[in-house]
Amino acid sequence: MKTLMAVVGLWLLGAAPAWAVLGRSVDSVESDRKMLEGTVQRVTLPYYSIHQITRDGMTVKEYVTPKGTVFGVSWQGPTMPNLSQLLGDYYQDFQREVQSRPRRRGPAIVQTDDLVVESSGHMRAFHGRAYVRSLVPNTVTREVIQ
């Protein structure tokens, strides 16, 4: 956790990014601009970087490897984000998992060998996170995704 203190760069950009997409290249995310303008804040750490996008009350953080792959995302906002957009190619895995179980009316938890999704909250206050185990850099613990 000490690495979190080692902030080596911080920028505020006026870019218009889409939400992060799990498992995809961060460049592809930024080129995929379907959404409205927001602000993005970038924090570069020794083994990964965080791109924090705030728009329409929703805060999404994308956790990016040095090579530019999004290995984790987290969110917080007054409404539930569009998980298909956040999880990208992993959304089908998420859906298959939750549909194969007793209906959980409450927080969603998916934990496969590779994918972890945690979604909690209620109207006015939703939050959650998702990450791909195989994409998380060896030197990074999953607890950083918050």
Place this chain on the structure above:
Amino acid sequence: MKTLRRFAHIASSYWLVLVVAASLATLAGCGGGGGGGNGGPPPAPVASLSPTSLTFTSQTVGTTSSAQPVTLTNTGNATLNITSITISGDFNATTTCPNPGSLSAGSNCTVTVTFAPTASGSRTGTISIVDDAAGSPQAVALTGTGSAAVNNQAQVTVDLGPPALIADCTAIGSNVSCDADTLFVTVTVCAPGSTTNCQTIDHVAVDTGSSGLRILQTVLTSNLASALPLENASSGSPLGNCVVFADNSFIWGPVVNADVSIAGETTAGSTSFTSGLPIQVISAPGSNFGNLLPAGCSGTFADNTVDVLGANGLIGVSVFQQDCGPYCVSNIPSPAAYYSCPSSGCTGTTEPLLGQLQNPVWAFLHDNNGLSINLPAIPQSPDIGEATVAGTLTFGIGTQSNNALGTATVYTTDDVGDFAATYNGVKYGTGGIANSGAYIDSGSNGLYFLDPTTTGMSDCGGNFTGFYCPASVTSFTVTNAGSNGNSGQVTIKFDNAVNLLNNNPSFAAFDDFGGQASLTVDYGLPFFFGRTVFVGIEGQSANGTFWAY
């Protein structure tokens, strides 16, 4: 006239105690003695009352109004000797005035009056002040209207759901919501202003985690559905609403206007909703409005049939008046909650508060400051759950003799309706992206509590991944704390989720069923068994926005 004994009893909790009157003759003689002497007018007390009459608005029989003051001022130039102050009728009072005693020239004191009607209709009474001023006894006329108590209680049940659902409930994983621990109530929906074009709808799920009534289009009669006017967005096009829940289920459909009744309570005639209460019709698959589904409104479970929703509708009775609330008045969240829907397609829009979906309780004419849910405890030997449980949904808090807070502890919430929960020295609810507070959600079908590492309980794995499967029933003590500083401990417990569901598949009620959550505590329906849980609606009482139990 109220006896002095009763008056003294009423005032006994205050610093002033009214006592039996002294001798009027003695006091009169005393006053007369001060008046002798030279040719000018003798010094004399003057008792002035303001106001000289009080009117109370309609008050439910058996309840007590808020207080109104009357000020007694001695505007004369001699001491006023008060012999007694009494009150008659369905009114009670406390006072700062000496009773008996003396009020010096130029001083004042206050009589504080409340109205507690014992019958309906016009009620009258009098404050009478006997003293040594001219015009004694001075009187204040009291009037009020007693209104008959409405039936504020409805039966609620925890069962397997609507018959149509039970018939289709075949297997886990069939995308049919065969889940346990869902609370149901019966709701009557009428066309606005009509008492005949109504439909009574059973098995509407009670959800303290959201606000707004949402009824499946597939269960509405065509006669009623065609008589519920579409509400318009500011654009003039029909207003649509989308909600996506944490489990990635979603609801979509138009906002329409209706009168909503439960037990003896109704929104019909509400001055805030003169054309009917905004409710949602959950669009049926393939319906005209269903086909307008915006791309941003999506999820894993489309809660638009009885089978998937697991109910005929959803009634959100959270601590908030509206579903989205102030945020959606001036912002469009992503995804949007409200949409302007011309036939060409829907786009996100803002929506004024009173146009949004409403917690029906705050729109009731009576008992509209909150509600409480009481469910009996699940038998503990053997502790295997129950097939069905019947409980009570009571409207109003402290508005009738049956809904007092009593010994319940009030936990006021933060701005999103949460409070703090501390388990094992770690406090949840300190803010941050993944550390929200705890909440009480009757719409959650389990206790969702932290993670296996923190709780030490095993995850069930397999098709029950996310649920807890401890080797034996395991209890946890959690300390809840409200924004008001109140705190208290609760004990929650978990049994093996697989065994609970498999051993008694026809059971619907478990007090020890649940699973993981991410850094939060969701007190779902199992929390309600053996408790009365109060939901204090924002802006409706002095306690503010609160939970109490």
